[in-house]
Amino acid sequence: MKYRDMYQWLILPLLLFAVVGLLFFGSACESTNTSISPPSKTVAPGETFTVDVLVTPAVHIAGAQFDLSFDPSLVTAISVEEGDLFNQGGFNTFFLPGTIDNDAGIITGVASVITTCGGTMTVPGTLATITFIASPIEGTSALDLTNVIAGDKQGQRVTVQVNSGSVTISNP
């Protein structure tokens, strides 16, 4: 009876935990992470600053895209420049800086792909660097990544995990 009780109250829950844990962490580990770096930042009013959009591939990817929204009353996007993500392997790339809309507070269609046949990337890197100017007023603007898509060399979408960020404008 003792062993049966042990089996019921210890072994079974452990097995269940292990299965759930494998499913959860297994899927999470297969997601290509796209994030704002640094995730939060404090800048002075009127300061020009940059944030990076980092990509940590979980599988071989050959291209990625994103949109980035922000509070246009607090920050103004100046430029979008290509990062080193897909250049790391010496690959040629094609980069779309997207379209900045400072009225709506969004940058749409930023994308980069490898244009070397068969080229893929698994090393983390910066997809794009965005330059902003902080407004004279204090406040916090979310930097939300949306419409994030990454694909493998067959043009098939891979699973992505998105971590947005924020910037706080504060007098020193």
Added chain:
Amino acid sequence: MNKWMRLLIVGAILSLAIVLVPLSIASAQEISVSIDAPAEVGEGTDFIARVSITDVTNFDAANYDITYDPTILEVTDVTDGVIGGTAIPADVWGFTPAETQGTIRVINNVPGLPGVSGSGYLAEIHFHVVGEYCNTSDITLSNGVLSDTTATAITATWVGDSVHVNTVLDAGFSASPLEGVAGVTEFTFTDATTGGTPSYNYEWDFDNDGTVDSTTASPTHIYASAGTCTVSFTVTDASGNTDIESKENHITITAATPGDVNSDGHVNEEDMMLVYDHFGETGSPGWIAEDVTRDGAINVLDMILIGQNWTEG
């Protein structure tokens, strides 16, 4: 016989006359023998004109003359007719005068039968058109006699016809472009048919596999696979004339290069920019060439396929 009795008899006779005379006229008018020829015939073509008959009873024999303009038409043969499912021999015919085009005499005889009733045709007259464009020839019936199985004449109305000579139906078409990419290039086929009698019916067989692919005058077509295709185009005019234009190995289709959005044989920045122009758009899968992945959305995945098939730079 008093006055009232005489009036009664005269009235009865008049009544009978009023009833019977129109009946006899009506029965005579119901039988019609007519030439049924196409209104339009092509230069140099052959056509058939039927000697049609309606509502005949106990028909046994007939003879009639058919007159036409010998500078426009020539009779080449006369073949049997059919009334009510029974063949009507028309093997006795000849030119009048002999061996001279212009008039033929046809004799039908139904020997050994109890008479034929119904509607049909007495004979088919086979003509060849020797006239030119815009000529018109009347085809008339004359000296017609019909008789029944009692050798009694059957009264009939004899009606002629006419044919107008048109140009010969000549099916034709052009295609543009003549070379393209499978699944991408839209080929336009343009009808260039002349002659015959409008309007036309069209049958396009873009790959000559025997299946009609389109029935419109000037259709478009996208070939699914690479190859060289023979295009067959069949046109039928309003007179029933048909002509076929077939162009062998007319269209060359090459396999599509993934990512070659503008189908110029190169995968390069131009293709990327075409995708960029439609970036973010959605539609049915493959609705535009920029949807390289054919997933119904224009995004980085399409750019990836372009990048992976890059041929320049």
